[in-house]
Amino acid sequence: MKLKVLLGALVWTLLVSLAHLQLNIGWGELADSVREWFGRKRAVLEIGYLPVT
Amino acid sequence: MTTHSETGSVFQSRKFGDFAPIKESLISRRLNASFILAPLAMKLVEDGVPIRIVYLGHRDGTTLMVGKDSPIREFTDLRGKTVAIPNRFSNQSLLMHRMMKRWGMGPDSIKLIEVPPPEHPTALSAGSVDGYIVGEPFAALSEIKGFGRPLYYTKDMWPNFISCVLVVRKEMIDEERALVQELVDGIAKSGKWLDQGLEHRMDAAQIVGKHVNFQDPKLLEFVLSKPPDRVKYSNLAPLQADFEEIMDLAIEVGILKRRLAFEEYVDTSFVAPVERLDWGFDQLPRPTAAEVGK
Numbered sequence: 574m575k576l577k578v579l580l581g582a583l584v585w586t587l588l589v590s591l592a593h594l595q596l597n598i599g600w601g602e603l604a605d606s607v608r609e610w611f612g613r614k615r616a617v618l619e620i621g622y623l624p625v626t
Numbered sequence: 627m628t629t630h631s632e633t634g635s636v637f638q639s640r641k642f643g644d645f646a647p648i649k650e651s652l653i654s655r656r657l658n659a660s661f662i663l664a665p666l667a668m669k670l671v672e673d674g675v676p677i678r679i680v681y682l683g684h685r686d687g688t689t690l691m692v693g694k695d696s697p698i699r700e701f702t703d704l705r706g707k708t709v710a711i712p713n714r715f716s717n718q719s720l721l722m723h724r725m726m727k728r729w730g731m732g733p734d735s736i737k738l739i740e741v742p743p744p745e746h747p748t749a750l751s752a753g754s755v756d757g758y759i760v761g762e763p764f765a766a767l768s769e770i771k772g773f774g775r776p777l778y779y780t781k782d783m784w785p786n787f788i789s790c791v792l793v794v795r796k797e798m799i800d801e802e803r804a805l806v807q808e809l810v811d812g813i814a815k816s817g818k819w820l821d822q823g824l825e826h827r828m829d830a831a832q833i834v835g836k837h838v839n840f841q842d843p844k845l846l847e848f849v850l851s852k853p854p855d856r857v858k859y860s861n862l863a864p865l866q867a868d869f870e871e872i873m874d875l876a877i878e879v880g881i882l883k884r885r886l887a888f889e890e891y892v893d894t895s896f897v898a899p900v901e902r903l904d905w906g907f908d909q910l911p912r913p914t915a916a917e918v919g920k
Binding site: 618 | 652661662712744762
């Protein structure tokens with residue numbers, strides 16, 4: 574019984590944590606942070622344009 | 627829209643309303659890459675700004691417009707009239723000079739005034755100008771609204787006309803070669819996809835109109851289909867012969883002081899055979915609800 578409660582609490586905590594990460598940070602942002610942590614920052618290039626052909 | 631490419635690079639577009647602030651941003655390095663007018667790119671290189679033309683944005687796609695009920699029926703009817711051009715350093719300006727020469731008219735026989743492209747249709751409807759020459763969709767806008775009439779398409783005046791080119795600062799070329807290559811390949815693939823059929827063009831009109839340029843998709847559908855060769859997205863490699871002709875005209879008109887060597891202002895090393903490039907999809911990816919809400 575104790576084991577079941579412990580496992581249930583762990584699964585619940587994990588699910589709530591994942592939901593928090595997705596809703597408040599987002600997987601893309603998180604992946605960028607992890608990438609940056611390992612020194613592999615995304616290359617960014619800004620391109621100017623006029624909405625004309 | 628997706629915020630990064632398949633390889634993880636982030637390409638962010640930054641919209642401007644005129645070419646002057648783009649020029650300033652390139653000079654001050656607030657921008658490392660941009661689509662700008664071909665003669666303006668040459669002028670910046672002449673002035674010592676370290677940029678290179680690496681690819682074209684499109685071919686043709688410019689129209690000389692006059693009022694719908696105007697008595698102007700051919701080019702010589704523009705003698706003594708006022709015509710708006712996007713910029714002194716534009717190929718549209720050089721085209722007007724080329725046409726004046728071809729029709730035996732003096733260089734001052736048409737008054738050319740600089741007007742930012744988005745304001746061209748308003749200038750015509752207000753009667754400030756008798757005509758205007760500009761890249762689409764601002765030419766088609768007056769046609770759709772019922773007060774403008776195309777006098778000539780560039781495909782009829784100067785086939786394979788070059789208007790905007792992709793320029794990249796030299797530091798980016800030297801330090802971020804792979805990133806620039808990815809951008810050029812992306813433009814080549816997009817051009818190939820657009821010219822594969824009318825249904826692709828209609829799809830692009832919807833996505834670009836609603837989520838990128840914030841223009842009426844119907845206007846873009848019109849531009850991309852009536853006629854379909856009004857603007858072309860193939861053959862976008864910068865060719866020396868095309869630029870030599872622009873250079874000749876720019877020197878003749880006096881916007882460039884000296885002849886630049888092709889290698890001084892163009893870097894062709896990013897041009898890859900377009901046969902090897904393909905997006906591999908039929909319809910453009912749709913933005914998710916969350917991305918639309920951003």
